[in-house]
Amino acid sequence: MNSHRHQLVALARPVYLGLLASVAAGIINTVWVSRLGGSAVAAVAVATNTENVLLGVALVFASGTTVLVAHARGARDPGGVRAAVRGGVALWALVTPVVAVGGFLLREPLARLVLDGGRAVSLATAYFTISMPGIAVFFAQQLVDGILKGAGDTRTPMRLALLANGLILVCDPFLIHGYGVQGAAASTVLCRALTLGVGLLAVRRNTLLRSCGGVPAGVPLRATLTTGLPMAADFTVRQGGALVLVAIVARLGVTAVAAYSIAYKVMYVATMAFYAVRQAASIHTAHLRGAGRDARRAIGREAVVVSGAVGLVAAVLLFVAAPWIMAAFGAGPEVAHDGVLFLRCVGPYLLLMACFIALGGVFEGSGQARVLLPVTLVGTAVQPALAYGCTGLGLPGVCLAMALAMALQCGVATVLFRRTRAGVQDEAEASWAGASA
Numbered sequence: 393m394n395s396h397r398h399q400l401v402a403l404a405r406p407v408y409l410g411l412l413a414s415v416a417a418g419i420i421n422t423v424w425v426s427r428l429g430g431s432a433v434a435a436v437a438v439a440t441n442t443e444n445v446l447l448g449v450a451l452v453f454a455s456g457t458t459v460l461v462a463h464a465r466g467a468r469d470p471g472g473v474r475a476a477v478r479g480g481v482a483l484w485a486l487v488t489p490v491v492a493v494g495g496f497l498l499r500e501p502l503a504r505l506v507l508d509g510g511r512a513v514s515l516a517t518a519y520f521t522i523s524m525p526g527i528a529v530f531f532a533q534q535l536v537d538g539i540l541k542g543a544g545d546t547r548t549p550m551r552l553a554l555l556a557n558g559l560i561l562v563c564d565p566f567l568i569h570g571y572g573v574q575g576a577a578a579s580t581v582l583c584r585a586l587t588l589g590v591g592l593l594a595v596r597r598n599t600l601l602r603s604c605g606g607v608p609a610g611v612p613l614r615a616t617l618t619t620g621l622p623m624a625a626d627f628t629v630r631q632g633g634a635l636v637l638v639a640i641v642a643r644l645g646v647t648a649v650a651a652y653s654i655a656y657k658v659m660y661v662a663t664m665a666f667y668a669v670r671q672a673a674s675i676h677t678a679h680l681r682g683a684g685r686d687a688r689r690a691i692g693r694e695a696v697v698v699s700g701a702v703g704l705v706a707a708v709l710l711f712v713a714a715p716w717i718m719a720a721f722g723a724g725p726e727v728a729h730d731g732v733l734f735l736r737c738v739g740p741y742l743l744l745m746a747c748f749i750a751l752g753g754v755f756e757g758s759g760q761a762r763v764l765l766p767v768t769l770v771g772t773a774v775q776p777a778l779a780y781g782c783t784g785l786g787l788p789g790v791c792l793a794m795a796l797a798m799a800l801q802c803g804v805a806t807v808l809f810r811r812t813r814a815g816v817q818d819e820a821e822a823s824w825a826g827a828s829a
Contacts, residue, residue, distance in 0.1 A: 403672035410553035435515035448628035454538035456620020461542025466682025479616035495524035526581030536591040559583035622761035633772035651730035662706035670753035677757025695750040703746030707739030737791035771801035
């Protein structure tokens with residue numbers, strides 16, 4: 393196996409397993425909450441979706457720190473590693489109070505913004521009362537994961553994800569039974585806090601991080617911000633685009649929305665693999681760039697091969713197993729019919745998405761995520777417009793629109809990627825150098 397491919401697979405596998413653990417725990421958590429009634433399910437769904445959006449905020453300091461630590465690690469610069477960590481911690485300390493306090497104060501208006509009213513609003517507000525202050529723990533978890541990944545350790549974040557979600561599954565039945573929706577929130581925050589303690593211990597024990605030398609008094613916030621902000625913006629834009637697409641699908645009726653929602657959840661199993669490869673490519677690229685090796689083209693090709701292979705396998709499996717998948721979710725005949733149709737038409741989109749997402753890791757790892765951000769913005773804007781025009785074809789038309797929009801993004805990204813030149817110093821190099829100067 394190609395050395396770059398081997399490294400990408402080694403880095404991506406633990407990331408993917410950690411993401412899968414989070415999704416599985418979320419599904420089981422919903423099962424427990426469902427015993428409290430439909431209003432409780434709606435309340436928790438709103439709260440968890442809000443957290444997914446806030447994850448985009450966390451990516452500013454988490455992903456930025458990952459790239460900067462990996463770059464300094466490749467350069468064998470202990471002071472640069474410590475500077476990158478301090479920059480991430482400082483940005484976390486600056487952003488977290490704003491989000492946590494603001495979310496707590498606006499918890500009821502936020503619930504009313506999404507829910508129509510009634511008991512679900514009060515339940516969502518009660519959940520936010522605990523989860524919003526607890527966002528500090530969630531953000532700290534993301535930062536710890538980012539530091540460890542930048543140090544080349546993706547296995548420990550995987551173990552931390554398994555630990556956190558395992559604890560949540562154990563605590564949920566007891567706390568939900570005793571305290572309802574607030575028990576679900578308390579279980580999540582408590583278990584994350586315990587896992588955060590283990591994560592901080594892992595950071596202290598990491599040989600690379602422990603051996604870092606001294607750094608200047610100034611904290612390199614700017615390098616972390618400029619590196620992580622485009623990655624966070626990319627994630628947030630895609631989340632927003634997904635919500636808009638749901639609104640377009642709603643024009644086809646409730647059955648289509650239900651089928652689309654189930655199918656999209658199933659697709660997460662594949663798309664999370666694409667993002668795992670993206671993280672691996674980002675870490676590997678930054679590490680080699682720090683060591684003075686510009687292997688972006690080779691890493692990009694291997695990332696596309698690995699992610700594309702996963703996308704192709706996923707497309708084939710979804711096409712063949714679509715009826716059984718919809719049956720497993722207990723979908724009725726009409727929903728199952730639409731869901732099977734969607735899963736059998738979404739293959740081209742998945743394959744194109746696999747290539748684009750994976751290639752993005754090379755841009756992120758070289759500090760050039762901002763180059764791809766306009767591509768994401770345009771693609772996300774084009775997708776709902778195409779979907780709106782193709783609604784006459786039903787869900788296959790939506791799949792066609794998704795594939796066309798992703799093909800546009802892939803085409804532009806490929807052109808940008810081919811323009812990379814070995815030995816050319818990026819502007820990002822200056823920022824990284826400044827972080828450890």
